[in-house]
Amino acid sequence: MYKKINIVITGATSGIGFQTCKLLSSQEFNIIGTGSTKISCLDARKKFKRDNIKFFDCDLSDHNSIKLLSQKIESEFQTIDILVNNAGKLFIKPELDPKGIEKTFSVNYLGHYLLTRLLLKKILTSNCPRIINVSSVAHKRGILDLSQLNNTNLTAFQAYSRSKLSQILFMKILSKKLESSNITISSLHPGLIGTNLLSKNGFWGKLLTLGHKLVGKSTDSGAKNVLYNIKSENTHNMYFSNSKNEKLSNYANDINLANELWDISAKLCGLSTKLEI
Numbered sequence: 001m002y003k004k005i006n007i008v009i010t011g012a013t014s015g016i017g018f019q020t021c022k023l024l025s026s027q028e029f030n031i032i033g034t035g036s037t038k039i040s041c042l043d044a045r046k047k048f049k050r051d052n053i054k055f056f057d058c059d060l061s062d063h064n065s066i067k068l069l070s071q072k073i074e075s076e077f078q079t080i081d082i083l084v085n086n087a088g089k090l091f092i093k094p095e096l097d098p099k100g101i102e103k104t105f106s107v108n109y110l111g112h113y114l115l116t117r118l119l120l121k122k123i124l125t126s127n128c129p130r131i132i133n134v135s136s137v138a139h140k141r142g143i144l145d146l147s148q149l150n151n152t153n154l155t156a157f158q159a160y161s162r163s164k165l166s167q168i169l170f171m172k173i174l175s176k177k178l179e180s181s182n183i184t185i186s187s188l189h190p191g192l193i194g195t196n197l198l199s200k201n202g203f204w205g206k207l208l209t210l211g212h213k214l215v216g217k218s219t220d221s222g223a224k225n226v227l228y229n230i231k232s233e234n235t236h237n238m239y240f241s242n243s244k245n246e247k248l249s250n251y252a253n254d255i256n257l258a259n260e261l262w263d264i265s266a267k268l269c270g271l272s273t274k275l276e277i
C-alpha cells in the first residue's frame, strides 16, 4: 500500500505554517499541526475539509506541554518523517517563561530544541528523515551570550535575532551529531511575509501588524519557501533565503558556540547532553 509521509508542523494555526498545511493537505501527507491553544487549534482544523490533518495544542514555552505533545504524537504515529520547527513569536514587551528564560528564546528556539530531541528517535525510523527550522534573515544580527538567557533588557529585535541565530546553530550542531545518519536538516528565511507574528502585542502590535501586512508578501509565498525545504534534495546543513542557498555568517558557523548552546539547552530541558539514539 502507498505510504503517506507523516509531517509535524509547529505554528500551523496561522500565517506561514497554516498556509504550508494548506499546500500539503492535497498531497501525500498526514499532517500534524500545532498551535499554542486549544481554541486556535479547533479554529484552524475547521478550515480543512480533508481528514489527513490533525491539530494538537502545545505551548512551546512550557516544557510539560511539549512533553505531552510528544507523547500524543508518539502514541498515534509509528513514524514521523518530517518535523518543521516553524512556530514563532516576537514579544515587544519582554517576558520570561516558567523557568525564567527570556520568552522569545524559549518559544522560538528552546521549545523546538526539546520537541526535536523528544521526537528524534521516531524521526530517525523514517526512510527519509528531515528536520526544518524556520529561522529568519534576522539571525544575521543575532548575538548569543549564553550567560544572558534570562536577560529581559534586550530589545524585542535583539531577542528575536538571538532566537533565530540559535535555530541555525542548532541545525549546525545537530547535523554534526547525526552525521552518520541519513537525515536532512536545513533552515530557512521564508521572506518578509504579512502575518500575525507581531499582532499579540497590545496596541503597538496591532499597529505594527498593519504595516507588516502592507509591506509583506503573501503567506503563500512564505509557505512555498518552506515547501522548497520540505521537498528539495541536497539541502542538508544549509540555510535558504527565499529558496536560495545562502552562505552563513562566521557567527552562525561557530561550531564551538553551537556546542555550548547544545549543552546549556540540554541542561535547561533536563536532558543528557549526550545524544542517545
Ligand SMILES: NC(=O)c1ccc[n+]([C@@H]2O[C@H](COP(=O)([O-])OP(=O)(O)OC[C@H]3O[C@@H](n4cnc5c(N)ncnc54)[C@H](OP(=O)(O)O)[C@@H]3O)[C@@H](O)[C@H]2O)c1
Pocket (backbone or CB within 6 Å): 010, 011, 012, 013, 014, 015, 016, 017, 034, 035, 036, 037, 040, 041, 058, 059, 060, 061, 085, 086, 087, 088, 089, 107, 108, 134, 135, 136, 137, 189, 190, 191, 192, 193, 194, 195, 196, 197, 198, 216
Ligand atoms: N512573517 C515574516 O515576515 C517572517 C519573517 C522571517 C521569519 N518568520 C518566521 O516564520 C515563522 C512563522 O511565523 P508567521 O510569520 O507565520 O507568524 P504567525 O502568523 O504569528 O504564526 C505563528 C505561529 O506560531 C504559533 N505560536 C506562537 N507562540 C507560540 C507558543 N508560545 N507556543 C506554540 N506555538 C506558538 C502560533 O500559534 P497560535 O496562533 O495558536 O498562538 C502560530 O501558529 C516564525 O518562526 C517566524 O519567526 C516570519
